Amino acid sequence: MNFISFMTIIMKNKTMDQLKKKFVEKALPRVADFKKLMTEHAGTEIGTVTIGSVLSGMKGTVSLLTDTSKLDPEEGIRFRGYSIPELRKMLPKANPEGEPLPEGLFYLMMIGELPSDEDVAGISRNWAERSNLPDYVYKVLDAMPLDSRPMVQFSTAILSMASDSKFLHAYMEGTGKQDYWDSTYEDIMDLIARLPRIAAYIYRRMYHDNKQIEPDKSLDWAANLAHMMGYDTLEVFRLMRLYMFLHADHEGGNVSAHTSHLVGSALSNPYYSYAAGMTGLAGPLHGFANQEVIRWVLAMQKEIGYSCDDKVKIRDYVIRQINEGKVIPGYGHAVLRKTDPRFTAQFEFGKKYLPGDALFRTVECLFEVVPEVLGSVQKIKNPWPNVDAGSGVLLLHYGIKEFEFYTCLFGVSRSLGVLAQLLWDRAYGMPIERPTSHPLEWFKEQAGM
């Protein structure tokens, strides 16, 4: 797209916010590249598919385009080329000693450039303005049993807003394909802005007698979430910023990102897409693991005692669990083959701020024992800790003890990457996803069985 079309879009949208303008400026040349790849290079081969690729859940099969981040098996995640340690230094912060503001990571993932302090402040303000929930969302939540799982409430609340989607309305009014990105932008910004309020509402409803706390719109997105949950200290703000930063994206193939992309490819609006993604995040092999870790550690302590420095006992416990056919939550990964840098960042945080915490010491002990045990089981490809191994213990330390709620926090954060990519999907004009399937006999035939 050239300068004239750029100006036409800007003129059509006189009220366009700064971030949207910046997106238009960045998107147009990339859309042209996307179209060129589709029309001139569609025949270029980029890999082979084997029976193993299909039967092992497409691991390692290149089948998605995701701009926001890229996962390297040995090194971990990079967001638009930047590693976690780099971004902890380079992204704008609320204070110099603290952790990056997630708004900055969102800007980077969406625009592809590091943001200025002003860019980040602009996004904070923008989200604060968009953060009010429609009244019916509270009614939907209030109608659910108090003991509905937090992720059931969280995904239902998101889904309930699909009828009000600006994309849906634009589509029904006959908007052309080239403009789909515009209303999608409005939806994803509204949705990201609203997620902390939804999560905090569920939290207070379930665990604090429904005594709700009004948002403080002067706070940044993550700090406001902590505030609305009832944790108003600078330490929890710092932890929440780190948490929201670390869980924001993990390239496109993980279950929540892939599901959101797949559902979005049918032009289902961002509320439908993200609600679907969240039902995937709720699974024990994905985001549910962050609550399972705490449950598992507490069960272990109950059985073998509270002196977690007894590594022989821990080792025997872990071996017993594996022999009983259970997984050790917080360990292993479908892509990573080393310690997850998201675990490392949380581990460093814990060492700095929680040195005397007994449960954190247990996480340290497990880190010393579990990789060796899992490494001795031949079928396990990655014995190292993932993002979930250390996140719960940090929350617990600051009093957020309701671990069945933790996956909702993961869900608030994951919106940043997944929805930024959904916007790019609409800008590129990505088609409906529709791979081919075959019955077992077909695979047997291919294998000469």
Ligand code: CMX
């Ligand atoms: N404990 C025990 N067994 C494990 C294991 C673990 N932590 N990790 C893998 N295995 C087992 C698998 O269950 C599988 O066994 P079967 O062949 O009997 O089914 C075998 O080892 C091979 O698995 P893999 O190829 O190494 O790993 P997968 O890609 O199939 O699965 C993951 C990856 C994350 C689901 C798996 O490591 C796991 O279940 N870990 C524990 C749950 C967890 O922490 N999930 C969170 C991941 C991060 C996130 O998304 O939040």
